[in-house]
Amino acid sequence: MLTSIAGRSVIVTGASRGIGKGIARVFCQNGGRVLVVSRNLGEAEACAQELRDAGGEARGHAADVTRIGDMQTLADTAAAVHGGIDILCANVGIFPQARIEDLSVEDWDHVMATNLKGTFLAIKACLPYLKQSNQGRIVITSSITGPVTGFPGWSHYGATKAGQLGFIRTASLELARHGITVNAVLPGNIATEGLTALGPESERSMVASIPLKRLGTVDDVGYAALFLASKEAAYITGQTIVVDGGQTLPESLDALAQT
Numbered sequence: 001m002l003t004s005i006a007g008r009s010v011i012v013t014g015a016s017r018g019i020g021k022g023i024a025r026v027f028c029q030n031g032g033r034v035l036v037v038s039r040n041l042g043e044a045e046a047c048a049q050e051l052r053d054a055g056g057e058a059r060g061h062a063a064d065v066t067r068i069g070d071m072q073t074l075a076d077t078a079a080a081v082h083g084g085i086d087i088l089c090a091n092v093g094i095f096p097q098a099r100i101e102d103l104s105v106e107d108w109d110h111v112m113a114t115n116l117k118g119t120f121l122a123i124k125a126c127l128p129y130l131k132q133s134n135q136g137r138i139v140i141t142s143s144i145t146g147p148v149t150g151f152p153g154w155s156h157y158g159a160t161k162a163g164q165l166g167f168i169r170t171a172s173l174e175l176a177r178h179g180i181t182v183n184a185v186l187p188g189n190i191a192t193e194g195l196t197a198l199g200p201e202s203e204r205s206m207v208a209s210i211p212l213k214r215l216g217t218v219d220d221v222g223y224a225a226l227f228l229a230s231k232e233a234a235y236i237t238g239q240t241i242v243v244d245g246g247q248t249l250p251e252s253l254d255a256l257a258q259t
């Protein structure tokens with residue numbers, strides 16, 4: 001058993017649905033006091049209500065990670081309602097698909113601003129409070145796409161997800177003196193609303209490429225994040241955990257066929 005995170009103040013950005021909601025649920029079930037963040041207040045509050053109905057402690061908060069003012073208000077709010085910030089899960093990410101020849105400069109900038117700059121802004125705003133925690137933890141949601149693999153149409157997305165890993169290697173060094181760890185989870189194909197909307201055929205083809213023969217669940221990612229946020233992970237920083245059912249391991253189609 002890991003030491004409980006009960007009573008810890010947790011922020012999860014991009015938590016109204018998908019992986020962020022799974023992370024928020026796992027932290028709530030383990031006693032965290034969670035601020036559920038998305039741009040849409042109604043959806044953030046609906047998620048928080050669901051978590052409260054299940055016995056957790058959660059509040060909804062509207063903020064856009066591309067705006068430093070929103071991030072500062074978010075940090076101040078978390079500190080005011082939950083007495084500080086112990087754990088920041090910087091999870092927001094968008095993945096509009098476009099091949100390079102069709103990708104506009106504006107769309108490139110928007111994905112960079114949301115996924116990469118948004119990660120930086122959330123961390124920068126929360127830092128003064130994380131420094132006051134005796135167990136500061138930052139867990140970023142990256143992806144296998146970019147750091148490990150590629151996928152046509154996701155050059156911009158992959159660049160942000162690989163960029164997040166470059167960022168954490170220096171961030172973990174800078175924050176070590178404050179006892180704050182900075183790590184990332186790298187999900188593979190996770191069953192989220194967005195992914196299921198692609199239809200059963202695409203789901204079948206994704207599952208066929210996964211040795212464990214199923215899509216990941218949002219809870220699979222949530223538990224990896226919970227471990228990185230735990231007291232027991234205190235000596236792990238600047239590192240990554242791939243949560244992909246073995247998807248990135250087979251070195252050939254033959255290797256996959258033999259699983």
Ligand code: NAP
Nearest residue numbers: 014015016017018019038039040064065092093143187190
């Ligand atoms: P999702 O279902 O599309 O949810 C995205 C969340 O982020 C929503 O709560 C959304 O709410 C919020 N959001 C979007 N833009 C925002 C902004 N500018 N400011 C604040 N909140 C914002 O996404 P997901 O599939 O769960 O992905 C979550 C993370 O996991 C991303 O970083 C993604 O790259 C990564 N990931 C996902 C998969 C997968 O299989 N799904 C695989 C690998 C990595 P609003 O729109 O209301 O703001």
